[in-house]
Amino acid sequence: MGIKEDVRNMKLVSPYVAALSVGKRDAALEKVAEAIEAKKEEIFAENEKDLAAAKEMNIADAVVKRLKFNEDKLRDVIRGIDQLIDLPDPLGRKTLARQLDEGLILNRVTCPIGVIGVIFEARPDAMVQISSLCIKSGNCAILKGGKETSNTNRILFEIINEAVISAGFPKGCLLLAETHSEIDELLDCYGLVDLIIPRGSNSFVQYIMNNTKIPVMGHADGICHIYVDAAADQEKAIPIILDAKTQYTAACNAVETLLINRSIAREFVPKLSNALAEAGIELKGTKEVTELLDELGCLDNKAETGLQYEEIAESDFKEYLALKVSAKLVEDVDEAIDHINRFGSHHTDSIITEDDDIADRFMQLVDSAGVYQNCSTRFADGFRYGFGAEVGISTSKLHARGPVGLEGLVTYKYKLYGSGQIVGDYASGKSEFHFKDLEEE
Amino acid sequence: MGIKEDVRNMKLVSPYVAALSVGKRDAALEKVAEAIEAKKEEIFAENEKDLAAAKEMNIADAVVKRLKFNEDKLRDVIRGIDQLIDLPDPLGRKTLARQLDEGLILNRVTCPIGVIGVIFEARPDAMVQISSLCIKSGNCAILKGGKETSNTNRILFEIINEAVISAGFPKGCLLLAETHSEIDELLDCYGLVDLIIPRGSNSFVQYIMNNTKIPVMGHADGICHIYVDAAADQEKAIPIILDAKTQYTAACNAVETLLINRSIAREFVPKLSNALAEAGIELKGTKEVTELLDELGCLDNKAETGLQYEEIAESDFKEYLALKVSAKLVEDVDEAIDHINRFGSHHTDSIITEDDDIADRFMQLVDSAGVYQNCSTRFADGFRYGFGAEVGISTSKLHARGPVGLEGLVTYKYKLYGSGQIVGDYASGKSEFHFKDLEEE
Numbered sequence: 001m002g003i004k005e006d007v008r009n010m011k012l013v014s015p016y017v018a019a020l021s022v023g024k025r026d027a028a029l030e031k032v033a034e035a036i037e038a039k040k041e042e043i044f045a046e047n048e049k050d051l052a053a054a055k056e057m058n059i060a061d062a063v064v065k066r067l068k069f070n071e072d073k074l075r076d077v078i079r080g081i082d083q084l085i086d087l088p089d090p091l092g093r094k095t096l097a098r099q100l101d102e103g104l105i106l107n108r109v110t111c112p113i114g115v116i117g118v119i120f121e122a123r124p125d126a127m128v129q130i131s132s133l134c135i136k137s138g139n140c141a142i143l144k145g146g147k148e149t150s151n152t153n154r155i156l157f158e159i160i161n162e163a164v165i166s167a168g169f170p171k172g173c174l175l176l177a178e179t180h181s182e183i184d185e186l187l188d189c190y191g192l193v194d195l196i197i198p199r200g201s202n203s204f205v206q207y208i209m210n211n212t213k214i215p216v217m218g219h220a221d222g223i224c225h226i227y228v229d230a231a232a233d234q235e236k237a238i239p240i241i242l243d244a245k246t247q248y249t250a251a252c253n254a255v256e257t258l259l260i261n262r263s264i265a266r267e268f269v270p271k272l273s274n275a276l277a278e279a280g281i282e283l284k285g286t287k288e289v290t291e292l293l294d295e296l297g298c299l300d301n302k303a304e305t306g307l308q309y310e311e312i313a314e315s316d317f318k319e320y321l322a323l324k325v326s327a328k329l330v331e332d333v334d335e336a337i338d339h340i341n342r343f344g345s346h347h348t349d350s351i352i353t354e355d356d357d358i359a360d361r362f363m364q365l366v367d368s369a370g371v372y373q374n375c376s377t378r379f380a381d382g383f384r385y386g387f388g389a390e391v392g393i394s395t396s397k398l399h400a401r402g403p404v405g406l407e408g409l410v411t412y413k414y415k416l417y418g419s420g421q422i423v424g425d426y427a428s429g430k431s432e433f434h435f436k437d438l439e440e441e
Numbered sequence: 442m443g444i445k446e447d448v449r450n451m452k453l454v455s456p457y458v459a460a461l462s463v464g465k466r467d468a469a470l471e472k473v474a475e476a477i478e479a480k481k482e483e484i485f486a487e488n489e490k491d492l493a494a495a496k497e498m499n500i501a502d503a504v505v506k507r508l509k510f511n512e513d514k515l516r517d518v519i520r521g522i523d524q525l526i527d528l529p530d531p532l533g534r535k536t537l538a539r540q541l542d543e544g545l546i547l548n549r550v551t552c553p554i555g556v557i558g559v560i561f562e563a564r565p566d567a568m569v570q571i572s573s574l575c576i577k578s579g580n581c582a583i584l585k586g587g588k589e590t591s592n593t594n595r596i597l598f599e600i601i602n603e604a605v606i607s608a609g610f611p612k613g614c615l616l617l618a619e620t621h622s623e624i625d626e627l628l629d630c631y632g633l634v635d636l637i638i639p640r641g642s643n644s645f646v647q648y649i650m651n652n653t654k655i656p657v658m659g660h661a662d663g664i665c666h667i668y669v670d671a672a673a674d675q676e677k678a679i680p681i682i683l684d685a686k687t688q689y690t691a692a693c694n695a696v697e698t699l700l701i702n703r704s705i706a707r708e709f710v711p712k713l714s715n716a717l718a719e720a721g722i723e724l725k726g727t728k729e730v731t732e733l734l735d736e737l738g739c740l741d742n743k744a745e746t747g748l749q750y751e752e753i754a755e756s757d758f759k760e761y762l763a764l765k766v767s768a769k770l771v772e773d774v775d776e777a778i779d780h781i782n783r784f785g786s787h788h789t790d791s792i793i794t795e796d797d798d799i800a801d802r803f804m805q806l807v808d809s810a811g812v813y814q815n816c817s818t819r820f821a822d823g824f825r826y827g828f829g830a831e832v833g834i835s836t837s838k839l840h841a842r843g844p845v846g847l848e849g850l851v852t853y854k855y856k857l858y859g860s861g862q863i864v865g866d867y868a869s870g871k872s873e874f875h876f877k878d879l880e881e882e
Contacts, residue, residue, distance in 0.1 A: 420677035
């Protein structure tokens, strides 16, 4: 059995999906939205099965919340589809139009990547969002969601698949993978699958990267930094730090390390330690931070103030994904930059400063997908960037970097229109190139 | 010893190279051109050593021609550098400018990839072209050229490296790798090297792809097709086929398979077999082609006409890189498209037809980096596309596809300018996003 034959067929079908007009693709999205609305009771019933199974497995309440697909989530995904329909067509855009010579015209035109495998966490709304992005961008997709929502995934997939086929998409343009062995089969589809997008834990993404020759887009780590500069507005710094740590602690764009300019440390660190204590965040400082806190008396009466504190080694900067944050003092913005480029994961890093020249230096030299001034690292997200939706966040520098929306699911091809030209004539000097850029769209 | 420590240093230096102004980068290119001119006698002397060694090894004349670095090649590389200086800056371009909310501005800005390893064939001009492209695009580079030109590579590298450092580039921004064991070390530099570009034989590129976690940009195969449609101008078809096969037979963009519309086969195939015979190209046809040639008497008097012919199996379509070409009859453009997507390597494929609707269908549905109408596949090249130079041709669909010039050496980062914004306020409804696109550059 297995899915490889289906993937082989998908590869041959994919150029025909790529050729569908934006009218057809948007009409398919409309059908998807209508079908989800029409069959919502069936979806909710399947979701109840998943929730019951989760309860039996004693899965934590916070996780169960993600598994749920109710009227609210339904409204959200349908609103998301409507937004996607409103977005301009990412395909068929001429990004280069050049006359190479009389009667020899080169166009570079955007087109879908082709066949994409997406492996995502147990969140039914992700199933809808990801398939919608693929439909809008003319890509074929193999979809594998978390097993904790397998019943919900299956019915959502069936509804979506039926809707796009009824809208004129070719059969086999979407595929549901359900077992772990199918992931391994998928990883083996080099030459058939053009891109794999894994979402999930570090170790899972690493596993994918280590076990396939297919290009992988994603991020394994999210060690994000906030640097509090000497010229920081400290009233801004504290709420930004708390937001970046607590608004969604398990997210890849949550802050993990605070770098504090030494010249403001005596004033800022006590404020910080109070705020962290109040928010229940453990502070993990280097020796210099310990000594300062000790000297300032912040480590006294820990039981009373609620401060949780631990000293860490000079190289022990981790992704906690928990209510813990590292802290280190630095001499200036350059030491902060150097620390981030050395210990960071090139995801998203923020500077708190009122000095725009220092901010410029930080944002130029920090080698990350997102470099921020005076705001929370949690803004690194496709919705918040106005992309309508995202398939993931990339820390790779190739193709797509940062939150990946429609544009990241698109590549291009070169179309060259001639009238009998051969290269020999240009090599011999009989003909000459006359490059002239024409109007792009 | 090894190069890993140098690469680690390069990684930390790379943001500073990325921050150099285009004035500094162009000035460095000018210094490189001047230094090559000033030290040309030394370069020629080192090149003589390589040529003498090649002669001793009985290396074929055609290959020795590539190894040579003389006054002509010098003129070419200096002209190339001048062209690069004239090209607009690929860095610092705003490709997205969006207000997310009052006082919260998102910019997407182009920047260098960072650290690039390029492994290229024994051609001294390639050393100059590749390092110039990296200098213009603000990238650090580890350069490994073919061993047959090791003396020339070494002196060229020293001259280039000295020139850029004297122009204000940081030390360690360029690195020469000389031994094969250093290639293996390079492949092991995941996390330090952002991209590897291998040029060379299929098996070499496959080796690189199979032995590193670093993203690889390149192409392993070049199985290019020409489809001669029912509506072809046969007078155009023959010269295009001959050019695509003979103008540079060993190139990846040389044609390997001819697909011929069945309805014109009786007229076209004899013309084709005559032209191929005259050009010394062996024709390798499927059974149907054999039978047709036989029926038409083209296989008689082979000694006299010079036709070299062999029948191939229905699935035996190869990259010959030699004066050989496969041929098969197809029913229509759709069968041609299907054949190309199934057996091709997604490199460059051309249709010969005067029917623009059929051409559109072909160019839409063939899933290749280059899709051409009425011209030779040999046009797939950075110079011929007007890119000034190329670092290689990519058959990957991610990041860069087709000939890769300056634009392929560039990525982007997101810069977000805030004034204290936190995500919690947007999640709670206290604040709302007000997306508004600002003017891009």
